[in-house]
Amino acid sequence: MNQTRVKSRDTFSVFDENGEIQLISSSVDHFAFFSLPRKMEIDEAGLETKYYEYSRRLHPDFFTNAPSSKRILSLDASARLNSAYKTLKDPILRAVYLVELESGKLEENDSSPPVDLLEEIFKAQEAAAEYKCCENDAVEAKNLRANLEAAKECFVAQRAGQRTALEDLGARWDKAIDAGEDPPAEVIDRLRSVLSLRNYIDNILRSVNQALEEA
Amino acid sequence: MGDIIGIDLGTTNSLIAIMEEGGPSVIAPEGENVFVPSVVSFRSDRVLVGEKTRTGRAEHIRDTIFSIKRFMGRGFIDVEEELRHIPFKIDPECKEAVYVKARGRAYSAPEISAIILRELKSRVEKHLGRRVQRAVITVPAHFNDAQRQATKDAGRLAGLEVLRIVNEPTAASLAYGLHDRNRGVIAVYDLGGGTFDISVLRVKEGIFEVLATGGDTRLGGDDFDCALADYLIERAGVRVEENPEAVGQFVLAAERAKRELTEKNETEIVLENPGGTSLSFREKLTRAEMEKIISPIAERTLAPCRRALVDAGVAASEIDEVVLVGGSTRIPLVRHMVADLFGKEPHSDLNPDEVVALGAAVQADILAGGRKDMLLLDVTPLSLGIETVGGAMGWIISRNTTIPTSQREVFTTFKDNQTGVDIHVLQGERELIKDNRSLARFVLGIDPAPAGMARIEVTFLIDANGILSVTARDLRSGKAASVDVQPSYGLTDEQVERMLLDSFENAEADIHARQVLEARTEAESVVAATLRALRDYGEVNVSGEERASITGAVSGVERALESEDHQLIRDKIDALNEVTHPLAERMMDNVLKEALTNKRLSEAMSE
Numbered sequence: 001m002n003q004t005r006v007k008s009r010d011t012f013s014v015f016d017e018n019g020e021i022q023l024i025s026s027s028v029d030h031f032a033f034f035s036l037p038r039k040m041e042i043d044e045a046g047l048e049t050k051y052y053e054y055s056r057r058l059h060p061d062f063f064t065n066a067p068s069s070k071r072i073l074s075l076d077a078s079a080r081l082n083s084a085y086k087t088l089k090d091p092i093l094r095a096v097y098l099v100e101l102e103s104g105k106l107e108e109n110d111s112s113p114p115v116d117l118l119e120e121i122f123k124a125q126e127a128a129a130e131y132k133c134c135e136n137d138a139v140e141a142k143n144l145r146a147n148l149e150a151a152k153e154c155f156v157a158q159r160a161g162q163r164t165a166l167e168d169l170g171a172r173w174d175k176a177i178d179a180g181e182d183p184p185a186e187v188i189d190r191l192r193s194v195l196s197l198r199n200y201i202d203n204i205l206r207s208v209n210q211a212l213e214e215a
Numbered sequence: 216m217g218d219i220i221g222i223d224l225g226t227t228n229s230l231i232a233i234m235e236e237g238g239p240s241v242i243a244p245e246g247e248n249v250f251v252p253s254v255v256s257f258r259s260d261r262v263l264v265g266e267k268t269r270t271g272r273a274e275h276i277r278d279t280i281f282s283i284k285r286f287m288g289r290g291f292i293d294v295e296e297e298l299r300h301i302p303f304k305i306d307p308e309c310k311e312a313v314y315v316k317a318r319g320r321a322y323s324a325p326e327i328s329a330i331i332l333r334e335l336k337s338r339v340e341k342h343l344g345r346r347v348q349r350a351v352i353t354v355p356a357h358f359n360d361a362q363r364q365a366t367k368d369a370g371r372l373a374g375l376e377v378l379r380i381v382n383e384p385t386a387a388s389l390a391y392g393l394h395d396r397n398r399g400v401i402a403v404y405d406l407g408g409g410t411f412d413i414s415v416l417r418v419k420e421g422i423f424e425v426l427a428t429g430g431d432t433r434l435g436g437d438d439f440d441c442a443l444a445d446y447l448i449e450r451a452g453v454r455v456e457e458n459p460e461a462v463g464q465f466v467l468a469a470e471r472a473k474r475e476l477t478e479k480n481e482t483e484i485v486l487e488n489p490g491g492t493s494l495s496f497r498e499k500l501t502r503a504e505m506e507k508i509i510s511p512i513a514e515r516t517l518a519p520c521r522r523a524l525v526d527a528g529v530a531a532s533e534i535d536e537v538v539l540v541g542g543s544t545r546i547p548l549v550r551h552m553v554a555d556l557f558g559k560e561p562h563s564d565l566n567p568d569e570v571v572a573l574g575a576a577v578q579a580d581i582l583a584g585g586r587k588d589m590l591l592l593d594v595t596p597l598s599l600g601i602e603t604v605g606g607a608m609g610w611i612i613s614r615n616t617t618i619p620t621s622q623r624e625v626f627t628t629f630k631d632n633q634t635g636v637d638i639h640v641l642q643g644e645r646e647l648i649k650d651n652r653s654l655a656r657f658v659l660g661i662d663p664a665p666a667g668m669a670r671i672e673v674t675f676l677i678d679a680n681g682i683l684s685v686t687a688r689d690l691r692s693g694k695a696a697s698v699d700v701q702p703s704y705g706l707t708d709e710q711v712e713r714m715l716l717d718s719f720e721n722a723e724a725d726i727h728a729r730q731v732l733e734a735r736t737e738a739e740s741v742v743a744a745t746l747r748a749l750r751d752y753g754e755v756n757v758s759g760e761e762r763a764s765i766t767g768a769v770s771g772v773e774r775a776l777e778s779e780d781h782q783l784i785r786d787k788i789d790a791l792n793e794v795t796h797p798l799a800e801r802m803m804d805n806v807l808k809e810a811l812t813n814k815r816l817s818e819a820m821s822e
Contacts, residue, residue, distance in 0.1 A: 023750040026623070052422055059590055060619065060679045064219075064378055064582040067773035068742045076747075079621035079676055082592075086616060207646065 014054065014077060021058060021073040029101055030084035039177050040095055040170030042088065051085045092198070095166060099191050102183065106196045113197055117158065121204050124151035128211035148208055155205050162198050169194070219349045219378060219583045220339050221575025224328060224366065226284040226409030226435060227542065229253050230569065231335045232576035233343070234585060238393060239576035241569050242342045250568065251338070254281045255330045257317040264334040276302045276463045278317045282437055285409045286313040286324040288362030290704045300441045302463035312705050323706060325365050326714055329372035336373060348728060350375045351579040353571050355410040356382035357430030357596045359642050360654050360683050361704045367682070368711050374728055378582050380680035383407070384414035385593050386574030387540040388423055390565055392589060393577060399535035404553050404561065406516060407541035409435040413520045415527040415534070421588045427526035427615045428596050429519035436473070436543040439509045443469035446508050447484060451496045461490025476502045477545050506548045513549055520556055526615050537561035542568050592617050595677050602639035602648045611675050614644065621676040625690065632663040636671065640683070653703035659687050688751055695748065734781040738772050741788050745769060745795055757798060768794045
């Protein structure tokens with residue numbers, strides 16, 4: 001059992017020297033779990049290979065006849081593996097995780113949507129609510145649906161724009177890490193703002209989609 | 216450790232498969248059908264199960280329980296509207312779980328399922344010539360936590376250790392996987408007697424990775440029968456609201472007609488004096504007429520399919536193979552609909568009624584260590600969340616997350632010296648909790664402190680069965696916090712215990728098996744609690760010497776577990792509790808300590 005508190009990304013291994021599963025403390029982050037550097041851009045194919053390899057070694061299916069302590073280690077380690085993989089394989093989830101790891105949880109007030117976007121958001125929320133709850137005649141329903149579709153398009157376009165911004169910021173982040181430096185404060189701030197705005201837009205999109213689906 | 220059997224506990228039929236030399240095979244006693252109808256009939260002097268319930272079923276229709284799977288893990292309010300088509304009685308007094316009434320006694324859904332499981336167990340034991348204690352049981356992929364737990368409870372009541380709950384469509388894909396029929400991205404469309412599932416998987420190098428799953432646990436062949444029965448009742452022009460026997464007979468006749476119309480284009484329904492009425496009913500029905508009646512129901516499977524594709528991130532055209540599972544996929548209309556949706560002919564090379572049980576046997580073989588090249592990575596079908604301010608859903612784990620998975624959340628207090636935080640856990644996709652399924656409520660025990668000072672970390676863990684457990688600790692002290700979980704639907708542990716006592720036939724072997732099972736379960740939870748305490752608290756607070764004595768005691772428990780000696784297991788658990796006692800003491804705050812003087816570490820920490 002590993003008794004040292006794991007901070008450095010290089011020292012953690014899921015398995016001990018005998019190939020047995022270790023107790024994984026909550027101080028081990030997802031990057032450390034996969035022995036990856038804390039960067040925005042990662043080798044996604046390599047991650048998948050490692051995920052499958054670890055799954056074959058950690059999954060509870062292979063510990064049915066093992067002593068119960070090993071079964072529990074397998075369960076906890078598999079749960080960690082799946083959470084870590086889900087977070088790291090998706091570029092957005094990965095970016096949010098990394099930014100939160102460096103600078104704390106994203107809050108709603110990290111983002112300040114531009115005024116025109118805010119207006120779009122309010123309009124969409126109103127349309128979604130009306131479309132869902134009210135008895136609309138056919139013409140009205142058609143109009144509302146068209147409004148919702150338009151709003152959806154606008155938000156999807158917004159997200160595409162954010163994607164480019166995220167890539168640029170991500171590249172600057174990684175450059176700093178490669179140089180052995182901390183990511184610049186300005187990059188962190190802008191990432192926080194873009195990511196939390198994205199989160200905000202995702203929520204709106206979700207309710208717009210739900211309204212469209214339900215009606 | 217003995218055999219592990221695969222069980223398909225179906226709405227209409229149940230069956231068992233085991234792994235044999237040549238591969239998985241379904242088993243049946245000489246001269247009998249492999250399918251055991253999932254029907255339990257309470258007669259004056261005995262309880263009949265399966266095929267035997269057919270004789271005299273019409274006379275005993277009110278004491279004959281079928282489709283019990285639809286009631287697993289549900290409350291009375293959920294099933295109220297289904298009662299119209301059910302000839303047996305549901306106890307309206309019990310709100311938190313469905314109890315059926317037969318011959319003056321109330322039975323929970325897991326108890327009825329356990330009767331079916333016991334029949335299956337005795338079949339396989341006769342076939343193998345030895346006792347069987349461990350099983351894999353399949354459930355619809357879309358089953359929620361309570362329904363899975365109810366299935367596990369049923370196994371326990373039948374004297375089976377349920378090693379794994381496997382999703383039916385994924386089990387089917389494992390059976391196909393053996394035949395190397397499935398590569399790339401596959402869709403499994405599973406329409407059974409009572410439930411519908413769609414699963415999208417990627418199969419790569421022996422890993423069966425479920426990308427998304429969707430479904431409806433109240434949509435299946437039974438609904439076709441009921442719609443057809445309503446049509447026939449209307450044609451007969453009789454009033455049968457007050458005559459459950461008559462409705463029951465119409466439903467049985469509808470089911471027969473549906474089967475015949477799968478092969479033929481026309482059939483005739485004949486009913487003489489159903490339920491003691493003076494009615495003499497004779498009616499021709501064509502396949503086209505039937506399709507018109509059932510197609511609105513069959514179409515309800517399409518939306519979950521589309522959603523699963525979106526969740527999986529694949530287009531219908533990217534699906535390499537479509538597999539049909541479940542008896543209702545024999546209906547030509549259903550096959551056409553599926554072919555249209557995916558733009559390719561679905562296949563069902565393996566018998567759609569047997570393939571799930573075969574897959575369960577494959578999973579059993581994997582668990583037994585027989586197969587190491589195949590691995591199933593399944594997902595949780597429903598999002599998990601907790602109630603937040605204003606009745607909104609606070610998301611914790613999203614649907615289609617690969618299991619096992621865990622998520623930690625930190626909670627605090629709003630009032631000074633608050634000693635508990637109420638947490639309400641739900642499953643579902645809607646934004647408001649009132650539209651989702653309540654799973655459980657629990658209270659976190661907290662040391663008194665000024666408002667907002669407490670920091671309680673709660674870990675929500677969904678295991679490989681898709682079943683949730685909750686643990687908590689106080690982040691300021693590292694101490695374990697108590698979690699007292701009250702399930703919203705279904706049975707508490709104490710209720711299952713009591714049913715176990717009632718159900719065992721007092722044969723010595725049964726009692727012994729049960730005692731060993733119970734001791735094992737307790738040992739597991741004590742060892743789990745100990746390891747997690749070491750993980751969360753042990754890094755800085757446990758000396759090498761203490762750690763060595765704790766791990767020594769853990770090994771002692773594990774050695775005892777290899778025996779069939781429940782007393783030895785209990786002794787070793789006590790020994791472990793003794794060496795962890797000082798650690799438990801240090802972990803408990805004074806207040807908690809007072810409240811829990813007689814409780815041990817394991818109890819304070821377990822779910």
